[in-house]
Amino acid sequence: xxxxxxxxxxxxxxxxxxxxxxxxxxxxxxxxxxxxxxxxxxxxxxxxxxxxxxxxxxxxxxxxxxxxxxxxxxxxxxxxxxxxxxxxxxxxxxxxxxxxxxxxxxxxxxxxxxxxxxxxxxxxxxxxxxx
Amino acid sequence: xxxxxxxxxxxxxxxxxxxxxxxxxxxxxxxxxxxxxxxxxxxxxxxxxxxxxxxxxxxxxxxxxxxxxxxxxxxxxxxxxxxxxxxxxxxxxxxxxxxxxxxxxxxxxxxxxxxxxxxxxxxxxxxxxxxxxxxxxxxxxxxxxxxxxxxxxxxxxxxxxxxxxxxxxxxxxxxxxxxxxxxxxxxxxxxxxxxxxxxxxxxxxxxxxxxxxxxxxxxxxxxxxxxxxxxxxxxxxxxxxxxxxxxxxxxxxxxxxxxxxxxxxxxxxxxxxxxxxxxxxxxxxxxxxxxxxxxxxxxxxxxxxxxxxxxxxxxxxxxxxxxxxxxxxxxxxxxxxxxxxxxxxxxxxxxxxxxxxxxxxxxxxxxxxxxxxxxxxxxxxxxxxxxxxxxxxxxxxxxxxxxxxxxxxxxxxxxxxxxxxx
Numbered sequence: 227x228x229x230x231x232x233x234x235x236x237x238x239x240x241x242x243x244x245x246x247x248x249x250x251x252x253x254x255x256x257x258x259x260x261x262x263x264x265x266x267x268x269x270x271x272x273x274x275x276x277x278x279x280x281x282x283x284x285x286x287x288x289x290x291x292x293x294x295x296x297x298x299x300x301x302x303x304x305x306x307x308x309x310x311x312x313x314x315x316x317x318x319x320x321x322x323x324x325x326x327x328x329x330x331x332x333x334x335x336x337x338x339x340x341x342x343x344x345x346x347x348x349x350x351x352x353x354x355x356x357x
Numbered sequence: 358x359x360x361x362x363x364x365x366x367x368x369x370x371x372x373x374x375x376x377x378x379x380x381x382x383x384x385x386x387x388x389x390x391x392x393x394x395x396x397x398x399x400x401x402x403x404x405x406x407x408x409x410x411x412x413x414x415x416x417x418x419x420x421x422x423x424x425x426x427x428x429x430x431x432x433x434x435x436x437x438x439x440x441x442x443x444x445x446x447x448x449x450x451x452x453x454x455x456x457x458x459x460x461x462x463x464x465x466x467x468x469x470x471x472x473x474x475x476x477x478x479x480x481x482x483x484x485x486x487x488x489x490x491x492x493x494x495x496x497x498x499x500x501x502x503x504x505x506x507x508x509x510x511x512x513x514x515x516x517x518x519x520x521x522x523x524x525x526x527x528x529x530x531x532x533x534x535x536x537x538x539x540x541x542x543x544x545x546x547x548x549x550x551x552x553x554x555x556x557x558x559x560x561x562x563x564x565x566x567x568x569x570x571x572x573x574x575x576x577x578x579x580x581x582x583x584x585x586x587x588x589x590x591x592x593x594x595x596x597x598x599x600x601x602x603x604x605x606x607x608x609x610x611x612x613x614x615x616x617x618x619x620x621x622x623x624x625x626x627x628x629x630x631x632x633x634x635x636x637x638x639x640x641x642x643x644x645x646x647x648x649x650x651x652x653x654x655x656x657x658x659x660x661x662x663x664x665x666x667x668x669x670x671x672x673x674x675x676x677x678x679x680x681x682x683x684x685x686x687x688x689x690x691x692x693x694x695x696x697x698x699x700x701x702x703x704x705x706x707x708x709x710x711x712x713x714x715x716x717x718x719x720x721x722x723x724x725x726x727x728x729x730x731x732x733x734x735x736x737x738x739x740x741x742x743x744x745x746x747x748x749x750x751x752x753x754x755x756x757x758x759x760x761x762x763x764x765x766x767x768x769x770x771x772x773x774x775x776x777x778x779x
């Protein structure tokens with residue numbers, strides 16, 4: 227397990243079937259998934275520990291992540307199987323300017339598969355634990 | 358993992374280059390750690406995507422840098438923002454949102470960025486050369502720089518673009534490095550008729566299919582004609598970077614690091630081989646439309662920003678006809694391209710025919726389009742991908758020839774024969 231960005235989170239897992247572009251995919255004001263072609267389109271990412279295999283799409287995703295951290299309507303944390311710089315950047319910058327980071331974590335496939343939508347998880351400095 | 362910093366990098370962190378360089382370098386180093394970079398490298402230009410307004414956080418960030426005295430130290434271009442400064446009346450959005458967007462745009466100009474306001478900086482006079490290390494954001498510009506120009510940028514998001522422009526440094530990782538630029542997945546285009554391969558509309562559809570099936574690997578496309586035009590490669594890359602995570606592709610015989618399939622893979626074997634059949638192309642084309650109405654309410658072309666050649670083609674297609682009064686016909690382009698196309702005599706006749714040119718922004722990222730209940734037609738796979746979510750419109754994807762014919766009549770007009778094999 228690798229922290230791309232360190233931080234703490236506590237929330238319900240929402241595991242996406244496909245990667246999601248945050249820009250054009252998530253409403254930064256509400257956290258709703260607005261990409262209607264996405265299998266989880268219409269669901270809310272707000273406060274969720276979002277899981278997706280890897281990142282996708284627009285460079286502006288970093289801004290949408292940072293805005294979600296600022297306003298509190300974004301996800302609580304993100305867990306992937308591959309590093310994604312666009313997602314990491316949004317959280318790094320929110321940490322730099324607001325002192326609020328959202329944890330972004332890369333895990334092995336075996337660990338990724340142990341979590342499912344609806345699980346309550348806690349992310350701390352030590353890693354991810356089911357609660 | 359620690360990043361080995363140069364003397365200059367360390368002096369930035371230590372504050373000897375001023376407070377803005379310290380903040381910018383902190384972001385670069387944190388990203389370098391996340392990318393597992395062992396060092397940073399020099400970049401010679403930057404393209405900034407952070408200038409599009411998404412809410413207070415982006416303006417807070419820009420002001421945070423500017424308040425510390427930030428200035429760019431390398432040639433830096435600006436991506437589209439939320440307003441059309443040349444045609445300000447086109448903006449139909451919330452007034453305060455527009456004011457905040459303008460503050461953001463001004464802030465980046467004051468930091469020394471060139472007010473190019475285009476998502477297609479590769480259409481500007483000065484552009485990176487083969488092998489040049491740059492820090493570009495904007496997914497379609499990234500894929501074009503890497504694939505078509507053979508310049509080297511990682512798939513950067515917002516924020517790092519301006520940080521790299523301030524320090525002239527970026528993480529030595531990802532697509533900056535030889536070993537990460539070789540192909541992963543082979544797409545074999547076979548069994549499609551030559552006349553379809555010679556249509557502009559084929560390339561965004563192919564890009565959509567390639568993006569969806571590439572995971573986060575680098576696709577290699579085999580079986581296209583040699584020397585595919587930049588406009589077609591632009592459409593292909595933009596589509597692949599929207600439907601997928603593609604930051605670079607190789608088109609054998611067209612892109613500079615893929616003279617042969619073997620070169621594109623650097624001698625390795627593909628991890629996967631996908632045959633691009635006529636059936637898959639038709640399915641990908643159909644995925645790009647959300648509706649099939651008999652009438653259309655608007656047309657939107659120019660995502661990414663139209664080139665001079667594309668505006669010329671539009672001029673020829675209109676051939677003295679006019680846009681139907683019940684249809685709004687938009688073309689997004691860069692202000693530099695519009696000036697060039699004007700000089701060449703293409704713009705005035707198109708405006709007289711009812712075409713609305715949009716510069717500095719794009720119709721799917723900011724409220725420009727008049728509300729329509731009928732579907733919007735586009736020749737852009739990227740627009741078709743994002744507009745339904747962003748604008749809540751129904752979309753019909755088609756060739757530019759179909760878009761013009763439909764825009765003139767108001768009735769959906771599609772030449773379906775071009776898709777038939779034979």
